[in-house]
Amino acid sequence: MNKESNQGPTQKTRLQLFDRHTQSSDRSRGKIIVLGLALLGLFCVGLGLLFYQQRPVKPTQRVATAQPITLHTKAKYAIVIDAKTGQILGQKDANQLVGIASQTKMLTAYGVLRAVERGQIKWSDKVPINQHTDWSNKDSDTYAHLDIHAGQAIAVRALYGAMFTSSANDAALALAEYVKPKDKSQQAELQQWADELHLTGSKWYNAAGQVNRDAFDFEVKNAQPNAENKATVTQLATLAWQDLKMDPSLREYYQKLGLVYHPTPDVNKIAQTEYSKFKQQVLPNLHNADNFKFEGLKTGSTPDSGGAFTGLLKDRAGHELITVVSGAGRYTDQIERYQYTVDVANEVLEHTVPCTFTAGQTIAGAGTVVNSAVKTGKTAVVVQETKTYWVPKEAQSSNLGVYPPNKINQAPVKNGQRIVKLTPALKTEYIPNSQKTDRGLAMISTQNEATAAWWQRCFNWLFVYS
Template sequence: MNKDSNQGPRQKTRLQLFEKQSQSSDRSRGKIIILGLALLGLFCVGLGLFFYQQQPVKPTQSVVTAQPITLHTKAKYAVVIDATTGQILGQKDADQLVGIASQTKMLTAYGVLRAIEREQIKWNDKVPIDRHTDWSDKDRDMYAHLDIHAGQAIAVRDLYGAMFTSSANDAALALAEYVKPKDKSQQAALQQWADELHLTGSKWYNAAGQVNRDAFDFEVKNAQPDAENKATVTQLAILAWQDLKMDPSLREYYHKLGLVYHPTPDVNKIAQTEYSKFKQQILPNLRNADNLEFEGLKTGSTPDSGGAFTGLLKDRAGHELITVVSGAGRYTDQIERYQYTVDVVNEVLEQTMPCTFTAGQAVSGAGTVANSAVKSGKTAVAVQATKTYWLPKGAGQSNLGVYPSKKIDQAPVKDGQRIANFAPALKTKYIPNSQKSDQGLAMISTQNETTAAWWQRCFNWLLVHS
């Protein structure tokens, strides 16, 4: 038999093998193409998500402009801000440095609250009184102080309360010495705290607010005897706002009719408070037809700057406003600083109108937040806490729009969980220390949401925004 006659079966086998390899190769190419198309689709979805997130968020209504009004008070310097957001509502020469006297104690209070927050001290710590902070031999009418003596130790809480209720100078000096860094002077510590709050250009010498020569053992030797602590009324408003934010209980101090303190564990002493004098001698003489309520905060005046008062006032609707007036009448006058405070608040209320978002409210046009991490692709939200913004009267809008939050990626979500922060559609001015979280509307979820599968996360934006 010819050897070539055996080639037929072998050729068929090779051909079959080639055909199988071709078919397998085709199937592999098909899988690669399908996989490539899938990856391309995912890439396109990701690209779409990226560009969607880059789009600017549009407000639910047109933006309202609400710049601070110019106050026409007789006080030389004044400012009014919202006590929650820090929105500046009215001002007059608010960036002029002025002597602040005992309003300094608000910075000393910040130093204390800062140390409490950092767990460096506790409210029940006993602060030692030494010969430098013992002012018991000084004229109480000229230098407000407690009846405490060297060798005694007073609780932080008692001294802190004495600064606000009785403007006690010894309390402020003793607290500043207790909380300041050991390697810093009292003046350096005050300046450090002021720098932290961005009180640019302000000047500090002692924690009580005394003219340098009248600080006695705390006189700064390389400064002029008549040097005094100085800040702008806006900076005083910042101090009040910061203290109230860190310690909301300050609202309770001003209404105390008597200050009880304990120089020794078995001795109780009572000092008259500023509010008891205010209630008896000043409040009945004020022109206050709208019954604005004084909730605090701190007096202070110098011969050069005149009467001054940093106030926390509440109107009939419950809106809280921080006010500062300086150059309000004579140095020794008591009535005018309070009357000018009432007047500046009334001026703001006459020219502006409140727009309030109440807790639990679903904001019109922004009731949900796109959430790619949950199965439904969105989370229903409502306002967490009541917050007010102030618009000019005649703005044509009683309702204020918001900038809804951009898409979030958060799961699972529980009912009542804080989920987003909406910015008001408002062009206005806030104090420098006010953050976006202070200015914005915190939003909470109003339902439970479960976590989405990975493929749902990729396509949720299509479902939510189709």
């Protein structure tokens, strides 16, 4: 046997093994470097996309500023808002608590609408009248009420309408009793409704808006006899806005000249409405050169707070405004509150101009939405619902733009499907309860679009921009 074979690999063999090991290590390092570069590239692309997503978004046109004007009405307290968006257009001492009397019935209406919406009651339900809600023996000139008696039952819809058309106190009290839990006081339930609407600091004693001592069986024993429901005009505007949002048919109630109700199935009763009195006694004496149409909503006054009215007005162009005036002349006066209402609406129109986005309109610079989930990578959109925003008169209404829509990943898309909400390029103030969904512009698609394949989704996500 060769001696060298017992001494392990030769020098030449060792060098060959070392070369192979070195080459293997170089290949491994090369793979690691390539993988590292690939990961670095992906990181840079991701970082770039993140930066692209987070960069400041410029509106399609310049941003407009529209702060509420200061109203110069003779009324002590006032506010005007857009009835759809909740934009505050004008105000005067709008956050001062004041007695609201029968305007309370707007909160009672909210309680009813809330219960209907949740399926707790139905419009056709019959509400029982008991000895507490039977006000038939009270002076109707002092305490507005229907001709209904204990033992009878009236439909929810009829009592609800009576609150707005005839300001019937018995209707409001009966509804509140019907809606609230049996083990809960009316006052506590009212306060819960107010808390839900963020009416911070407001005070509530009964559902009709009566001074505590005049609520009779609903008097709150641990409160002062002269205690009364109080809220700010901003909160009253919020109540009106919320009720109209939940029940657009409220616009129809104010136009009724008579209220028909049925204490029993075979008996018809007719009550005079507030609009009937308004049409006969107020309208002929009203200075209303711009011909505002009164569509509602609720009067209310106390000796301390004076005349008051929460109104829904429509101008000649069809724009709707919610107005509230309080301390508008003597509480017994039937004309001044309406005149001050017209005056504050006129003042707003003198200083602002409407910028309206119309249903079906394509917005320049925001006519498409990047949609990685569809084959084309984009979805064409138009305005779903007409909305108006108000800007100072010195500004050009055509300059009001919107912020471009965010990217989406939604498929398939159907024609008329809501796709995204756009934000108007407007610095302004809104009532506290209006949300971005109320203030924004809903956009719907204009065509059907099929779902993209996975590789198309990746391509759209990386490279398609609007």
